[in-house]
Amino acid sequence: MSSALVVVDVQNDFCPGGNLAVKDGHEVVEGINAIRDSSEFSHVIFTRDWHPQDHVSFARNHPNQPEFSKKLVNGLPQTLWPAHCEEGTVGASFHEDLDVRDSDFIYSKGTSKDWEEYSAFGNSEMGKFTTFAEELRSRGISKLYVCGLATDYCVCETAIDGADQGFSVVLLEDLTRGIAPDTTRRAKARMRSAGVEIQTVDQLV
Numbered sequence: 176m177s178s179a180l181v182v183v184d185v186q187n188d189f190c191p192g193g194n195l196a197v198k199d200g201h202e203v204v205e206g207i208n209a210i211r212d213s214s215e216f217s218h219v220i221f222t223r224d225w226h227p228q229d230h231v232s233f234a235r236n237h238p239n240q241p242e243f244s245k246k247l248v249n250g251l252p253q254t255l256w257p258a259h260c261e262e263g264t265v266g267a268s269f270h271e272d273l274d275v276r277d278s279d280f281i282y283s284k285g286t287s288k289d290w291e292e293y294s295a296f297g298n299s300e301m302g303k304f305t306t307f308a309e310e311l312r313s314r315g316i317s318k319l320y321v322c323g324l325a326t327d328y329c330v331c332e333t334a335i336d337g338a339d340q341g342f343s344v345v346l347l348e349d350l351t352r353g354i355a356p357d358t359t360r361r362a363k364a365r366m367r368s369a370g371v372e373i374q375t376v377d378q379l380v
């Protein structure tokens with residue numbers, strides 16, 4: 176059985192100073208660098224939010240809708256975010272101290288302008304699935320250790336979808352940071368209900 180460390184969206188826009196900063200988001204970098212060479216992981220995977228300029232989740236693409244407001248899009252409630260992680264920009268780049276190597280697998284998500292994709296596996300509510308599950312299976316990966324940003328959105332949805340797709344999923348909770356305490360609490364409860372195991376790094380060894 177192969178296990179992968181799945182590092183979700185540790186990008187400049189989600190770190191302090193970025194367009195959609197997660198409080199203390201940069202704090203996960205050192206810990207991720209410290210465990211990436213653990214023998215526990217046969218693969219290290221980095222996901223990244225990688226949006227076109229006209230992405231549906233950007234408030235500026237919805238006239239008269241303020242940032243952080245909600246609107247029904249494709250029949251589903253969509254939070255309208257400040258523009259973030261636009262493909263090819265500095266904001267979309269990984270944090271400069273994050274140890275990303277050529278041999279790592281980098282997976283871009285949110286690349287279609289028409290729907291939100293918090294999860295690397297796609298938008299399950301809309302029935303839009305990415306190739307991520309196939310990519311993992313083709314590498315013989317059956318267990319995922321998920322960490323990164325933000326706990327209450329992309330980390331949570333990726334972990335839950337991974338469990339739904341039949342992967343064994345562990346959340347490394349001390350290597351995540353959330354946007355808000357209440358949504359982070361709810362996200363952890365949802366992950367637990369979905370069968371995601373919640374651990375800290377020191378439980379790894």
Ligand SMILES: [Zn+2]
Nearest residue numbers: 224232260285
């Ligand atoms: Zn996004």
